[in-house]
Amino acid sequence: MARWWLGGTAVVVVAGLIAWFGLRTGDKPEPAAGGFPNVVVPAPVSAVAGSGSGFLIDAKTTISSDVPDLGSYLASQLQPLAGVTPAMGASGSIQLRIGGAPANVGESGYQLVADSKGVIIRAATPAGLFAGIQTLLQLVPVRGTHAVPSGTIIDYPRYAYRGAMLDVARHFFTVDQVKKYIDEIAMYKLNYLHLHLTDDQGWRIVIKKWPNLTTHGGSTQVDGTPAGFYTQADYSAIVAYAASRFITVIPEIDMPGHTNAALASYPELNCNGTAPALYTGITVGFSSLCVHKELTYKFVDDVISEIAALTPGPYIHIGGDESQATLPADYATFVERAQKIVLAHGKIPYGWHDLSNAKLDPATVAEFWGTSPNQTMIGKAVAAGTKVVLAPANVAYLDMKYDDSTVLGQTWAGEIELNTAYGWDPASFIPGADPANVLGVEACLWTETIRTSADIEQMVFPRLPAIAELGWSPASTHNVKAFDQRVAAQSQRWKLLDINYYRSPQVSWPDWS
Numbered sequence: 001m002a003r004w005w006l007g008g009t010a011v012v013v014v015a016g017l018i019a020w021f022g023l024r025t026g027d028k029p030e031p032a033a034g035g036f037p038n039v040v041v042p043a044p045v046s047a048v049a050g051s052g053s054g055f056l057i058d059a060k061t062t063i064s065s066d067v068p069d070l071g072s073y074l075a076s077q078l079q080p081l082a083g084v085t086p087a088m089g090a091s092g093s094i095q096l097r098i099g100g101a102p103a104n105v106g107e108s109g110y111q112l113v114a115d116s117k118g119v120i121i122r123a124a125t126p127a128g129l130f131a132g133i134q135t136l137l138q139l140v141p142v143r144g145t146h147a148v149p150s151g152t153i154i155d156y157p158r159y160a161y162r163g164a165m166l167d168v169a170r171h172f173f174t175v176d177q178v179k180k181y182i183d184e185i186a187m188y189k190l191n192y193l194h195l196h197l198t199d200d201q202g203w204r205i206v207i208k209k210w211p212n213l214t215t216h217g218g219s220t221q222v223d224g225t226p227a228g229f230y231t232q233a234d235y236s237a238i239v240a241y242a243a244s245r246f247i248t249v250i251p252e253i254d255m256p257g258h259t260n261a262a263l264a265s266y267p268e269l270n271c272n273g274t275a276p277a278l279y280t281g282i283t284v285g286f287s288s289l290c291v292h293k294e295l296t297y298k299f300v301d302d303v304i305s306e307i308a309a310l311t312p313g314p315y316i317h318i319g320g321d322e323s324q325a326t327l328p329a330d331y332a333t334f335v336e337r338a339q340k341i342v343l344a345h346g347k348i349p350y351g352w353h354d355l356s357n358a359k360l361d362p363a364t365v366a367e368f369w370g371t372s373p374n375q376t377m378i379g380k381a382v383a384a385g386t387k388v389v390l391a392p393a394n395v396a397y398l399d400m401k402y403d404d405s406t407v408l409g410q411t412w413a414g415e416i417e418l419n420t421a422y423g424w425d426p427a428s429f430i431p432g433a434d435p436a437n438v439l440g441v442e443a444c445l446w447t448e449t450i451r452t453s454a455d456i457e458q459m460v461f462p463r464l465p466a467i468a469e470l471g472w473s474p475a476s477t478h479n480v481k482a483f484d485q486r487v488a489a490q491s492q493r494w495k496l497l498d499i500n501y502y503r504s505p506q507v508s509w510p511d512w513s
């Protein structure tokens with residue numbers, strides 16, 4: 001058992017299972033305490049204490065990186081934390097190295113070694129280095145001396161898919177707001193950003209062959225306030241920015257329901273040839289593309305073709321949820337054709353688990369958003385070998401209120417306090433599912449009641465780090481008390497970076513003032 005003394009706090013590391021023994025219930029973490037075991041979210045796979053005082057980040061610190069962009073990224077991120085922007089140098093005191101990490105870190109993990117002389121992060125890929133950088137940034141104490149504690153972390157993800165979904169249809173968010181969100185989810189090692197680009201209330205991405213989708217269909221949002229949309233260049237800028245943070249963007253075009261904005265923009269898409277008015281309410285389940293018109297499939301093909309060309313990632317999400325206005329047989333017909341169109345454009349079809357009411361292509365991925373793991377629909381799909389991403393609404397829907405006093409959000413799936421968001425296991429969530437068919441987890445933020453970046457942050461912090469940890473950290477690290485303490489430590493950086501968050505009463509938040 002190694003003991004690790006940091007600012008008077010004893011950190012004990014036992015065989016990679018991390019706990020902070022210096023705290024009893026009710027104790028406040030010390031604001032100045034560093035030490036990676038008790039601060040890092042998601043919890044690393046293993047962390048072993050070193051001896052000595054750790055590495056002091058100061059004006060003499062330099063960075064050398066095998067991936068130049070990552071060196072400058074790290075320098076820029078250290079600036080607000082440590083008050084210095086390290087220069088690049090051939091033999092930096094912080095080194096980012098491709099190669100030399102233990103084989104078990106795989107393609108996405110890293111090894112981080114810190115001692116009094118410096119910090120070395122090693123990984124097989126730039127993505128692994130980026131994950132290691134996120135850990136390093138969490139290890140730098142914001143207060144007092146900026147000393148990274150000495151020790152060794154070996155870390156890699158439990159699941160390949162760790163996503164966040166942002167609904168930009170109900171309320172529109174600008175490119176800059178989405179970039180800010182990308183930076184925030186990157187802090188917690190998420191690697192997919194799913195953008196819900198279309199819904200009854202708005203169509204947010206230009207489709208050159210169908211321009212009225214955005215000029216008319218993107219003009220309003222919930223409440224009827226003016227809204228906007230992304231040009232294809234805007235969208236590509238989001239995709240590129242996400243890629244620089246090793247995040248893959250997944251576009252969602254929600255069909256055949258949730259399509260009022262499209263139907264309002266083109267009368268010919270409606271079975272009766274008449275365009276409905278734009279919709280600015282929040283009730284769902286009333287709209288459907290006209291399944292029996294051949295033009296509908298020309299429309300879908302045109303849209304998917306342009307979206308596929310803007311999408312370097314493997315998935316296109318076709319929605320498929322809550323199509324109450326589509327007859328069941330029509331729904332099946334539509335989904336089967338839509339899957340083929342996505343495949344024909346070289347992408348993997350992905351959709352809400354309602355898709356499993358149709359015959360699924362073996363490649364299609366289903367996103368589970370139900371509140372009961374026993375829902376037969378998903379059970380059947382999973383039994384048939386469909387790969388799933390878990391976003392159960394009663395634990396992973398970040399638009400649900402925390403408690404009765406939460407101003408923003410909805411309650412249809414329940415109230416979700418921090419420990420509820422954290423309190424489930426993706427591997428065993430759906431009874432009978434082969435754990436190998438669980439691709440990962442997603443934290444979803446629907447925006448009927450969310451209007452600003454501060455609103456987004458209020459709902460996702462601290463719950464998004466909880467879902468991120470379920471996706472990244474081994475089940476053996478799952479410990480609610482330890483998690484709440486590590487989340488408490490995150491708040492110092494949120495305060496510094498002006499990130500809004502909910503002060504859950506389940507956490508002993510330190511006083512950083």
Ligand code: TNX
Pocket residue numbers: 284321322352369397399410446447448
């Ligand atoms: C259900 S989840 C929806 C969305 C709403 C959300 C609000 C899903 C696939 N559909 O249309 O925005 O609830 O929580």
